[in-house]
Amino acid sequence: MDRISHWIGGKLVPGESGITGPVFNPATGEQTHVVDFATVEEFDRAVEIANEAFPEWRGMSLSKRAALFFRMREVLDSRKTEVAKAVTQQHGKCLFDALAEVERGVELLEFAAGLPHLLKGSYSEQITTGFDLFSVRQPLGVVAGITPFNFPAMVPMWMCAAAMAAGNCFILKPSERDSGASLLLAEAFRDAGLPDGVFQVVQGDKVAVDRTLEHPDIKALSFVGSTPIAKYVYATAAANGKRVQALAGAKNHMIVLPDADVGMAADAAVSSINGSAGERCMAIATVVPVGDIADPLIEAILERTAKLKVGDGMDPENEMGPLVTLEHRDRVVSYIDSAREQGATVLVDGREHPLWGTGFFVGPSVIDHVTEDMKCYQDEIFGPVGTIVRVETYEDAIALTRRNRWGNGAAIFTRDGGAARQFVYDIEAGMVGINVPIPVPLAFYSFGGWKESLFGDSKMYGPEGIHFWTREKAVTVRWPDPSTSKVDLGFPGAR
Numbered sequence: 001m002d003r004i005s006h007w008i009g010g011k012l013v014p015g016e017s018g019i020t021g022p023v024f025n026p027a028t029g030e031q032t033h034v035v036d037f038a039t040v041e042e043f044d045r046a047v048e049i050a051n052e053a054f055p056e057w058r059g060m061s062l063s064k065r066a067a068l069f070f071r072m073r074e075v076l077d078s079r080k081t082e083v084a085k086a087v088t089q090q091h092g093k094c095l096f097d098a099l100a101e102v103e104r105g106v107e108l109l110e111f112a113a114g115l116p117h118l119l120k121g122s123y124s125e126q127i128t129t130g131f132d133l134f135s136v137r138q139p140l141g142v143v144a145g146i147t148p149f150n151f152p153a154m155v156p157m158w159m160c161a162a163a164m165a166a167g168n169c170f171i172l173k174p175s176e177r178d179s180g181a182s183l184l185l186a187e188a189f190r191d192a193g194l195p196d197g198v199f200q201v202v203q204g205d206k207v208a209v210d211r212t213l214e215h216p217d218i219k220a221l222s223f224v225g226s227t228p229i230a231k232y233v234y235a236t237a238a239a240n241g242k243r244v245q246a247l248a249g250a251k252n253h254m255i256v257l258p259d260a261d262v263g264m265a266a267d268a269a270v271s272s273i274n275g276s277a278g279e280r281c282m283a284i285a286t287v288v289p290v291g292d293i294a295d296p297l298i299e300a301i302l303e304r305t306a307k308l309k310v311g312d313g314m315d316p317e318n319e320m321g322p323l324v325t326l327e328h329r330d331r332v333v334s335y336i337d338s339a340r341e342q343g344a345t346v347l348v349d350g351r352e353h354p355l356w357g358t359g360f361f362v363g364p365s366v367i368d369h370v371t372e373d374m375k376c377y378q379d380e381i382f383g384p385v386g387t388i389v390r391v392e393t394y395e396d397a398i399a400l401t402r403r404n405r406w407g408n409g410a411a412i413f414t415r416d417g418g419a420a421r422q423f424v425y426d427i428e429a430g431m432v433g434i435n436v437p438i439p440v441p442l443a444f445y446s447f448g449g450w451k452e453s454l455f456g457d458s459k460m461y462g463p464e465g466i467h468f469w470t471r472e473k474a475v476t477v478r479w480p481d482p483s484t485s486k487v488d489l490g491f492p493g494a495r
Contacts (some may be wrong), residue, residue, distance in 0.1 A: 004035040004179050006042065006203055007186040009049045010196030016042060021176045021205065026092030026322040026360040027312040033090070035176050038204040043171075043211045046200045050142040050169035051217060053197030058139055058167040062116040069113035069165060071192040076185070077106050083153050083184045085314070090178035091152060092321040092360065093276045094313040098153070104443075105157035105185075108461055111443035112165035118466045119166065128493060132477045137470040139167030140219040140243070144212050146233065148225045149175035149324050150279040150382075156182060158447065159222040162465035164198055171218070172201045173208050177324055213237045220469065222460065223247065224281075226380070227406075227452050234455035245456040245468055247281070247448060249380040250408030254284040254437055255397045255423070257414040258293045264435070265413040266300035272437035273386040274308060274320050274364045278332075281453075282409050282431070282438045286370070286377065286387045288397045294390045298347070298368060301386070305348055305364045310355055322360040323383060329360045332383030336365055339376040339387070345369045350384060372403065380406070394419065398426045407450030411437050430454065 004023065006013045015036025023033035060068075076083070084098035091098070112118075123134040145159035152174060160170045174182040182201045189199050202208055212218060213236040220243035223233045230248035237244040254272070256265045272284035289297045313321035323329040333351055340346050345368040350356070353363025362384065370377050370387040377387055391397045401410060411433035412423040420434045430449035433439030441447055441462065448459030458468040 001031070002033045004033050004183065004203060006036060006038060006046070007183055007199075007201035008042075008046045009200070010190055012183070013042075015203070019205075023090055023176075023178060023180070024325065024360075025089055026324055027314070029326065029359040033180065035179055036203050037176070038202045038208045040207065040211050043202050043204070043208055044215070046171055046202050047142055047215055047217050049197040050171060050200060053195060054139075054141055054169045057164075057169060057195055057198050060167075062119060065165065065167075066113050066115050068193055069109055069115065069161075072189055072194060073106055073109040073113060075192040076102070076109065076188045079184065079188055080106065083181055083188075086180040086184055087153055087178065088313040088321070090180050091149060091279075091324055092313055093279070094318055094321050095316065097276055098313070101151055101154040105154045105161075107443040108154075108157045108161040111462070112161040115165040118463075119470070121472075127476075130478055130480055133474065134477070135472050135474045137166070137466075137472055139470060141168060142171065142217050143168045143220040143222075143469060144171045144173065144218050145222045146173045146209060146212060146225070147175060149177040150276065150281070152178045153181040153185065155224050156185060158224075158461045158465070160199060162461055163220075163222075163469040164194075166466060166469040168220075168469055169198050170200070171212070172199070173204060173212055174201065176203060176205060179203055209233075210236075213242070214240055216240075218242060220244070222468070224460075230455050243468065245448075245458045245460060246454070247460060248453050248455060249406055250281045250283075250449065250453050251285050251377070251380060251404050251406045252282060252409040252411070252429075253286045253288050253397075253401045253404070254411045254413065255288045255394075255401075256290060256293055256297055257394065257412065257416065257419060258291045259415050260293060260413040261415065262293065262296050262300050265297060266304055268411075268413065268435075268437040269297075269301055269386065270304040270308070270364075274305075274384045275438075277320055277323050277362075278384040279324065279382055280438075282440050284386070284411065284437050285381065286389055288389050288391055288400060290391055290394060290397055294388075298366075298388060301366060302347060305366055305386075308364055310353060310361065310363055320364070320384065322355075323362060324360065326360050328383070329362050332381055332385060333362055333365075335376040335379065335381050335383075335385060336367070339367045339370065339374055342371075342374045342376075343369070344371075344374060344376065344387075372400070398423075402428055405452045408453035409433065409439055409449065411435075411439065430459070
């Protein structure tokens with residue numbers, strides 16, 4: 001059986017612990033790989049190598065580093081189909097979706113290649129008589145990222161592109177469920193000329209996670225995952241003196257006003273709920289029709305849901321693949337049962353799909369008449385289950401979203417520019433779409449939510465990503481005539 005090992009010091013390194021985990025093809029349910037789980041000693045070795053690589057990497061000129069990032073971009077782009085196939089075969093998402101994921105990662109390398117501009121400081125002349133002041137941004141050292149299963153190629157590049165461009169050495173702990181893509185990234189970066197030790201991959205379970213949070217030489221940590229784990233990561237890493245950004249769960253609402261185009265809103269809802277089988281933190285989880293548009297909107301959603309093609313993601317005819325594991329599939333369908341038990345109306349049950357029982361498939365589900373007290377509303381389902389909460393007014397819709405503990409993304413569908421502008425003002429979410437169901441910012445903006453969707457004070461990638469992976473140094477300069485020097489115990493003046 002194929003083995004997924006570590007990438008340490010610029011090469012594949014088999015695990016030494018003897019402990020491994022299974023990796024499955026979700027379309028068939030068959031185990032295809034084993035992934036090594038690192039010991040504390042193996043993780044520490046990667047940190048030691050990163051520390052050794054850091055001085056030379058930090059010292060490389062920005063122009064040379066930028067040229068290297070352009071090469072990394074070109075190499076990865078030339079291999080995007082290979083990486084996407086690995087994602088599809090281990091995660092389950094359709095190949096076209098996996099390709100789009102890798103292409104988003106390529107965009108992050110493009111943004112990072114602008115590092116000479118991104119790392120510019122500032123300069124102020126004559127701030128007080130004879131004094132100048134300037135600032136520079138400098139790397140932190142050895143940093144790390146812990147990434148989820150749902151975007152095994154893109155999310156690592158959310159972190160590592162900006163971190164490495166800023167001059168840091170980066171250690172990745174990918175999800176153990178589908179970590180094959182991480183090694184393909186490492187190989188692409190090496191072949192583009194990235195020095196050994198600048199990007200490393202340590203596979204593992206909680207042992208590797210906890211060592212990442214505790215190791216004294218890890219200066220900053222980026223995390224994407226569920227809210228309970230994000231809270232744990234944030235609290236533990238911060239207690240150990242690390243800079244932390246921990247992106248967590250979501251319950252994204254799509255408000256549909258009575259004046260919206262029903263067909264366009266239904267297209268968007270079905271696409272967002274079921275894309276990548278709902279395993280993405282920016283999926284629309286709850287559709288909120290306002291007033292009389294509810295019935296025609298739901299009818300249109302049901303019509304489109306019935307036509308979705310579900311199957312093996314390697315088949316270009318299919319639109320939705322399976323879920324990542326059997327355990328996750330069973331967790332997702334448990335919310336269908338709880339919704340029915342709590343009084344909701346299950347319009348479509350994904351277990352009635354012909355592929356139920358094959359691999360880790362479940363078909364799309366639609367649940368109407370959901371209320372806030374129901375488990376299917378309160379929890380992040382992370383699967384192809386659309387919940388519908390009907391409200392009477394725009395104000396009711398906004399109040400609903402504000403009571404929800406998450407604030408990752410939100411969308412409104414309307415033809416009224418004034419209503420859309422008011423929505424942007426009112427909504428408590430970090431990423432907002434106007435007639436856009438999945439408002440994920442491009443590489444030159446930053447990604448992150450509000451409330452319990454983000455722990456820390458910095459969003460990911462883009463300008464905020466550069467700031468997260470660097471620290472500012474302010475330098476005050478004076479070149480006085482020695483004859484004017486004297487002892488002065490007063491507080492420095494600013495005149």
